[in-house]
Amino acid sequence: MPEPTSSPVLIDKFWESVPPAWRQTRSQIRRIAVVKFQMTEEQFQVLRRIRKGSASVSALAEASQTSRSAVSKAVDALVRRGLVTRSQDPADRRNVPLALTGEGQRVMDGIFNEAEAWLSAHFERLSPKELEILLQGMEILRKAFLNP
Amino acid sequence: MPEPTSSPVLIDKFWESVPPAWRQTRSQIRRIAVVKFQMTEEQFQVLRRIRKGSASVSALAEASQTSRSAVSKAVDALVRRGLVTRSQDPADRRNVPLALTGEGQRVMDGIFNEAEAWLSAHFERLSPKELEILLQGMEILRKAFLNP
DNA sequence: GTATAATAGTTTCATTGCTCAACTATTCGC
DNA sequence: GCGAATAGTTGAGCAATGAAACTATTATAC
Numbered sequence: 001m002p003e004p005t006s007s008p009v010l011i012d013k014f015w016e017s018v019p020p021a022w023r024q025t026r027s028q029i030r031r032i033a034v035v036k037f038q039m040t041e042e043q044f045q046v047l048r049r050i051r052k053g054s055a056s057v058s059a060l061a062e063a064s065q066t067s068r069s070a071v072s073k074a075v076d077a078l079v080r081r082g083l084v085t086r087s088q089d090p091a092d093r094r095n096v097p098l099a100l101t102g103e104g105q106r107v108m109d110g111i112f113n114e115a116e117a118w119l120s121a122h123f124e125r126l127s128p129k130e131l132e133i134l135l136q137g138m139e140i141l142r143k144a145f146l147n148p
Numbered sequence: 149m150p151e152p153t154s155s156p157v158l159i160d161k162f163w164e165s166v167p168p169a170w171r172q173t174r175s176q177i178r179r180i181a182v183v184k185f186q187m188t189e190e191q192f193q194v195l196r197r198i199r200k201g202s203a204s205v206s207a208l209a210e211a212s213q214t215s216r217s218a219v220s221k222a223v224d225a226l227v228r229r230g231l232v233t234r235s236q237d238p239a240d241r242r243n244v245p246l247a248l249t250g251e252g253q254r255v256m257d258g259i260f261n262e263a264e265a266w267l268s269a270h271f272e273r274l275s276p277k278e279l280e281i282l283l284q285g286m287e288i289l290r291k292a293f294l295n296p
Numbered sequence: 297g298t299a300t301a302a303t304a305g306t307t308t309c310a311t312t313g314c315t316c317a318a319c320t321a322t323t324c325g326c
Numbered sequence: 327g328c329g330a331a332t333a334g335t336t337g338a339g340c341a342a343t344g345a346a347a348c349t350a351t352t353a354t355a356c
Binding site: 058068069076092093094095 | 332333334336344
Binding site for chain 4: 297298299300301302303304305306307309310312313314315316317318320321323325326
């Protein structure tokens with residue numbers, strides 16, 4: 001009898017935790033991002049990651065497990081709004097490095113603080129022990145879904 | 149200094165794990181459900197939960213953290229395809245209990261097995277210890293996002 | 297008892313999210 | 327150099343979502 005652990009219980013727990021948590025979070029992000037900053041959730045994720053450093057369409061798509069075309073369109077909207085700049089890499093002219101403008105930085109700070117506050121409110125219900133397990137669990141989840 | 153644990157590290161880990169894992173899973177579900185069973189991911193989730201027992205539009209919406217209108221539409225499509233039946237609760241005629249038809253049961257078995265196999269493949273990379281932590285972590289995640 | 301509020305569900309409408317496939321431009325492998 | 331691979335963009339079209347208005351039914355207040 002192989003794989004006794006990985007089976008139905010774990011998978012059911014996955015269905016019952018990850019999608020609902022994400023839907024709830026996304027819907028909250030939308031409320032904040034759309035209403036207060038006129039920005040879609042997808043654009044928020046793009047801004048967030050550019051701020052963190054990874055800054056090419058391909059890298060962003062890979063990191064958020066979505067398509068390059070989706071990211072490209074989100075970037076386009078952000079550029080039109082003056083929050084992000086596209087530049088050129090002289091070494092490889094196929095690359096289009098992305099960066100936040102000052103305005104992009106400011107918007108991101110505002111939106112990020114609100115999102116962080118909302119998430120924190122959820123995590124504050126948890127004990128230190130639970131927070132520790134959750135942290136480890138999320139790292140394991142990330143690893144399990146890493147590509148190759 | 150309050151809340152030293154719940155802060156940026158945990159939140160960043162959340163962004164980097166939950167949304168990508170979910171996007172990847174959803175895109176896979178779409179490949180399976182849409183291509184082989186002519187069904188959307190949302191309909192898959194609805195079928196899945198009806199099979200588990202919770203069987204009213206409101207309950208389904210609450211469980212998957214989405215709107216009643218979205219669930220209602222998914223149910224509608226499933227009823228049209230003969231996979232789900234709506235019935236009436238004599239005690240409270242506002243309620244519309246849902247149930248799988250035989251065909252719905254069969255489709256669900258096929259699709260569920262494929263989805264389970266795909267998820268299992270990801271979890272099989274993990275050690276028993278990691279699986280245990282992941283299981284606990286997902287339960288904690290679920291609890292953290294539980295409503296009140 | 298009747299008016300009012302609350303609940304279950306549906307429908308409509310508008311927007312967002314996402315993917316496929318085709319396309320341009322550039323660089324790599326040999 | 328030529329073909330394959332990579333970075334990115336664009337257009338079409340469907341899937342997903344949510345807000346708001348609506349019907350029907352039941353619970354609550356008085």
